[in-house]
Amino acid sequence: MPQPSHQPLQGTRAPRGRRTRWTAALLALLTVVGYVVFVDWTGSHGLDCFVEANGTRLGLQQPQAANAATIGAVASSRDLPERALTIALATAMQESKLHNIKGGDRDSLGLFQQRPSQGWGTAQQIMDPVYSASEFFDELVKIPGYSRLPLTAAAQRVQHSGFPQAYAKHEADASMLAAALYGRAPSLSCRVPSGGSAGDPAAVRQRLAREFGAQVLERQGTTDGTPADVPGAAAPSTTPKDTDGPTVTVPGDAVADPTDEDATQHGWALAQWAVAHAPQLRIAEVAYRGRVWRAKESGSGWVKDPSRPGHSYGDVRITVEH
Known part of the structure; x- marks a missing residue:
């Protein structure tokens, strides 16, 4: 009598194999979808900061945004026109992609690929943005009429x-970024992680003063932006508020009228x-003129500050993690 076979029937193997393949394919699809959602929520694709203007969006990695902001602060400290910042940003975009890189052509270093052998300073100095x-x-600024020259000509000099x-291809992006960093078009926001170690208000003040x-940090008027020589106004003080706990309060408005866009440019800058600079300085919240950015909700960008009406304060309030 023939013995029963212990081999599985051929007719049952194919459906099981198809089910396995379909299951694997479904898992792969869910993995991809999950990654896309994760990237959308966390910015893990690397573009964590954005500037938007006139329907155009410029994405930056957070270190790029921090380096650009430092260049903007240095330009502001020297009272240079926005055109100077545009030229500098376009140059750094071409030379280093706004990364403070440790190497390049021959002995070139840093944001602008400056060379110690060409008199730009020591390697350590050049690596300081x-x-x-x-x-x-x-x-x-040594170039006569640099602000009226084509960007390529000024940068090349x-x-x-x-x-x-090559500098020309970055002019549009550099111009949009310069407008944001100078506060003329307040549109820069970053998505950063919140929580973790505490920040140091003293480190924020030190960084602000250096850049x-x-x-x-000097106060030239009252906290609502009213000049101190207005009758009834408080006497001016040149001492920043150092008693706000985790919050650093910096004078923002340049003049009394908060509805004047020029008055708030400095504050937005x-x-x-x-x-x-939020990740490096462990900044949890930034508030100014009725808008607030919070690290824990940084995916939402700048939102209305329900706790304070828009024109009730002319200070920039920077609160660190605590």
Whole structure:
């Protein structure tokens, strides 16, 4: 009598194999979808900071935004026109993609790929973004009428690049970023992680003074932006508020009228600088003129501050993790 076979029937193997393949494919699809959602919520694709203007969006990695904000602060400390910042940003975009890189062509270093052998300073100095930006502007302002020159011509006079026309392709992005960093178009926001170690308000003040100049912390009027020589106004003080616990309060408005866009440019420049440097300085919240950015909700960008009406304060309030 024939013995029963212990081999599985051929007719039952194919459906089981198809089910396995379908299951594997479904798991792969869910993995991809999950990753896309994760990237959308966390910015893990690397573009954590954004500037938007006139329907155009410029994405930056957070270190790029921080370096750009530092260049902007140095330009502001020297009272340079926005055009100077645009030229500097376009140059750094081409030379280093706004990364403070440790190497390049021959002995080139840093944001602007400056060379110690060409008199730009020591390697350690050039790797300091504040120093390298200052050196760039030192050379730029020596060029007669630089602000009226084509960007490529002005940048080339400083850089002496082998590819001077390459700077031109960055002009539009650099111009949009400069407008944001100078506070003329307050549109820079970053998505950063919140929580973790506590921040240090003293470190924030020190960084502000180093990049914008010590005068940035000096109070020239009252906290609502009213000049101190207005009858009834409080006497001026040049001492920043150091008793606010985890919050650093910096004078923002340049003049009394908060509805004047020029009055709030300086404040927005400070506020967006703080957002760009939030991870390094452990900044949890930045508030100015009725808008607030919070690290724990940074995916939402700048939102209305329900706790304070829009024109009730002219200070920029930077609160660190605590």
